[in-house]
Amino acid sequence: MMRFRFALMAIACAFGEDMPRDDGYRGIWYFNQPTNDQYVYKYSGGFATYPQQQSPIAIYSAAVDKTFFVYGGTVTGKQELLHMVSYFDHRTGMVPRPVILANKKTDDAHDNAVMSIDNNGYLWIFSNAHGVARPAFIWRSDKPYSIDGFTLQRTTNFSYGHPWFIQGKGFLFLHTIYQQGKRNLFWTTSADGKEWTEPTPLARMEMGHYQITAARGNRVATVFNVHPTPVGLNARTNLYYLETADMGKTWKTVSGEAVKTPLTEMQSAALVHDYAKEKLLVYLKNVEFDAGGNPVILFLTSKGFEPGPKNGPYQWKTARWTRKEWEILDFTTSDHNYDYGPLYVESDGTWRVIAPTAPGPQPFTTGGDMVMWTSIDQGREWSKVKQLTRSKTVNHTYAKKPVNAKADFYALWADGDTLKPSASTLYFTDKAGSAVWRLPVKMTEAIGAPEIYTGK
DSSP states (O other), X not given: OOOOOOOOTTBOSOTTSOOOBOSSOOBOEEEEEEOSXXXXXXXXXXXXXXXXXXXXXXXXXXXXXXXXXXXXXXOTTSOOEEEEEEEEETTTTBEEOOEEEEEOSSXXXXXXXXXXXXXXXXEEEEEOOSTTSSOEEEEEESSTTOOSOEEEXXXXXXXXXXXEEETTTEEEEEEEEEETTEEEEEEEEESSSSSOOXXXXXXXXXXXXXXXXXXXXXXXXXXXXXXXXXXXXXXXXXXXXXXXXXXXXXXXXXXXXXXXXXXXXXXXXXXXXXXXXXXXXXXXXXXXXXXTSOEEEEEEEESOSSOSGGGOOEEEEEEEEOSSSEEEEEEEEESOTTXXXXXXXXXXXXXXXXXXXXXXXXXXXXXXXXXXXXXXXXXXXXXXXXXXXXXXXXXXXXEEOOBTOOTTSOEEEEEEOSSSOOOOOEEEEOTTOOOEEEOOSSOSSSEEOOEEOOOO
């Protein structure tokens, strides 16, 4: 990996000492690409849990009955990205004052962190960069299942990280490296999180890719699109799938065909569906395995990258491997390319989605109001279980699910004004959608109770 000689300006405190704590849960606000129309930005809002191209940001640990999570906070009074670490204690229903791990000295929410937990209970935080302008960091907690202190393990460069810890083997880390402006996919491995293999290229078609990933046992899956020349990411299209069961030594298609990496051609054995032929863009949401180990992909298609009704329908879809073919079905529609929510494939066969598919108070901008959907027939029919939020002023966006999610902390997201910079608050809900809780914005004690959200 590219090595930086930056001063460690991002480090919040000396190694081995207790980290500073913030006095509440406040998210980063971010925008990308002004549009010079009534929608103001290509995408924008409260992006504490952004983006979809990196994961996970939350993990439930049964050993301590806590869900640990990271999010993008901000310095009080300005938009300056802080990497924050905290947990929800399922035994008490309380949260501590969140730890300030690092100040990335940017307002760019692409730099948000992701996390992993090793077999000894140590928390690993991967502080992403967005391209090569800033460094990326890897941290390890000083104690198992503790957020009190972290020690920097590595200063390097990676974007859109996906660290998966495979029991008995170590880390398989899928990520992006920017090369001459192209977003190319790589992987690297480590037995201990300290020494890493050199990154190996996975895919570098056209101008690059975005990817989403999932892990089950030894299997790690990646789903990615392609950014065609000459437009690049604003023309993202196609849907590809690969997986590995041997820490990246062999990559295979969903049908078990080994492929030679890196993939360099748009027409590939990894291709799930050729949306370029249909002149449709592809926005990735989530990938999961069903009870039989078959991958299920959640994604959205549209006619263009600019916000507004002209590029609709913003069609949500699922693609499920039937062991013979990919079954692609329509799910629902929303009003923006960057509306995002996770797919849960539950042990009883229920499929569940929590996403801002209601337009909210700022329609045709990022997010909206959160809605819970379920399907009991593998995506053929969907039921709208409940609209979880009914905001009067700002949109909710980027609901993320914890790995091994426990029912009482099932999705985490943030809100924010999509038309101008604003404060941002963090929320969670349970599996049933029985309520939405707001994480405490201002805390005077070491621990605090989330409060029921009633709308604002």
